[in-house]
Amino acid sequence: MKKIQYLYSLLSMCLIALCFQSCDKGVLDIDKVQEHLDVQASSSEIVLDGENLKDDIITFNWEEARAMSDDYIVSYTTKLDVVGNNFGSSTTILSYEDDGVFSRSFTSEQIQNWANEKWKLPVNQPFTLQFRVVAQWEGGPTFEAPEVRTITVQVQPIKTVVFEANNVFLGGSAVPGMTRVEINKTLENESQYAYFLDLEAGDLEIPVEFNGATNYICPTSLDGSLEDSVAVAVNMLENPIPWKIEKAGKYRIVVNMQKATVTIYSPDKALNPAVVQWTLDGIMQTTTVNDIWEYGEPTGWAWREGNWKQSAADPQLFVYTGPALNGRTKFGVYPINQSYVYTGNNTASNTSVSHGTTYDLIGGYAANERNAYFSLPSGTNFIVLDIRNKTMLANKK
Template sequence: MNAGKINFPVHFGDEENAIGPETVDATPTLGEMPAVITDRSDANYWIIPEADTYRITINMNNQTVKIVAAGAVVEADQVFLAGSAVGEQVEMTQTLENENVYAWRGELSSGSLYIPFTFEGEQKMAAVPMQNGNHDINDGQSSSFTQVTTNTAGASRYWTIPSSGVYRIVLNKEEKTVTIYSDKTDLQPKTISWNNTTLGINPYKTTIEKLYMYGTFNAFDHDPGAFTGYQDKFNLYPSLADPCVFVYKGDALPRSSQKDERGNVVQASVKFAVDNHNNNVYAFGSTADAKRNDHNGYITAKLGVEEKMVEGQSHNRYAYFIIPEGCNFVVVNVRNNTVLFDKK
């Protein structure tokens, strides 16, 4: 549509009415707007600020109108990768830690890349660079994207993958950004060095591939054959968007009570270990004051509040978090040493 005024004429029998806003010359919002049906000669208008492709939805039952520029809001049930760099379309994965973030990692060929959105069974729009034509991927840098029709994207507006290789692609549909990492800039998992007393190797190097919860929260229950306190159903696994972000999302975590290392009964304590064969392992604990063979420390976490962690194999192993009631979602960032307990 061009810039200007718009309402929606309604013909019924010999009546000439129109659907318009409640006020004169209304400015469209991104949401559903109240609408009224009046005589066409009296109907108000919405003001379209600039020429663009718009999606218009009229809901007669709710008496609302939605006028959204194609690039203003990302509407997507699924997100795909397409173009000559991909071949047959492949679906991106919605991340557990953020429902607005989609990620993918795998092999791409040199060639074009655009990102179609499937919404309500149709694939009309796609994420593309902000400017017309083909564009560099800005390797490893977050870039804003806009939306055009999928046909336009495939024909004339896309990113160019410079060479064949492994790429990680992360899209945030709320912030309307995309980051394309080549193997030169890709995010790397965290590698640590510690004293593995189980294997008798010191220093022992580990690339963190998962995290294990340990504490009184599960009454030190354990899987068959596993060390006391470790259950795989409470493991945290890396995000496809960032290998240093680990996520648990599932049933509400138990908040059992049990004696801690000092013989005190403590409810719902937890820390995050890199190995499940012993409790004397490299771990991520709280910032509470603690000292081995002297006293444990505890920080009471709150839902939705990010907490700092302390990593290592020293006194921090005796510094725990107290899990908030109802928590079924935990995000641990081992790059920034933060943890979020929440309810989703």
């Protein structure tokens, strides 16, 4: 019995040895693939050129991948993205290269546009490009692993003029005490800033703070000569080009960020309030219009004041921001029924109003004007009366 057990043990060990031997014969080492693909950039750092947008600013060249038999067909794919996107499908600039092409170039315009529109990068912030080349084979008797190479390039974008502001100021030697004065948005237009102030002879600068940086609104002509009462085209620069204020006096400064213009009114071409005449008990009255009252259904047929503000951009423009008005309404220059009024017609009728639509503004003190009304829709809590241009705009905000 012991002899049989011994024979079984010996046989088992022999079978195990044979299995190991057969396994050793079945495992073959795979030769390491000698990859040849190599990628080079024309520069490791670039500054996008705003003066030559359509010229190539960066070129990537690569060496051919390893040679294979004619049974295989090799193709090259290139990808461009920024670090952090991981060559995602929505962010990658993908190109399938033609046979025999081992180079890919990009212009300043392309990279700048992709940075702003495709990659949504912060304005004026440096970033890092990633360029990748993938060589892969099709056909042949066996699978061939692709070759992949990636390279990075530091990019300084084109400095973009941003006509946005957290704060807008007036400064320079023309401002008394040379202390910067902050100017505010106008009620009638959130893209417009205006201020009426005393200036001295000297230089007038318009600094703008946005996202922690300070730039200056400057005339595009680079000439600081005052073009009195003219809307001058401007841009944003890192260093000031001041306007020359030749004589002291009250000046009105209007900065329109949307139109990229600055209008400066000197005392010689000052914007003045409207002046109207009307009769009271047979006596002619002359009123300089610096305030407005509303009257009609929303006020219980009584004159009401205190809800109008005169625009800093133009003293003939008034903005209402009070309680919501609804129904027949007119606007007067004095709280009495015989006063000069502004309304929608001179036919003693009602002018139906829709929010967001501009209407003609009619002024007068005859019965046909005094008995005419704007029919304001429910919720009207924002009105712009432009006396100079004879328009009225009502809205709900």
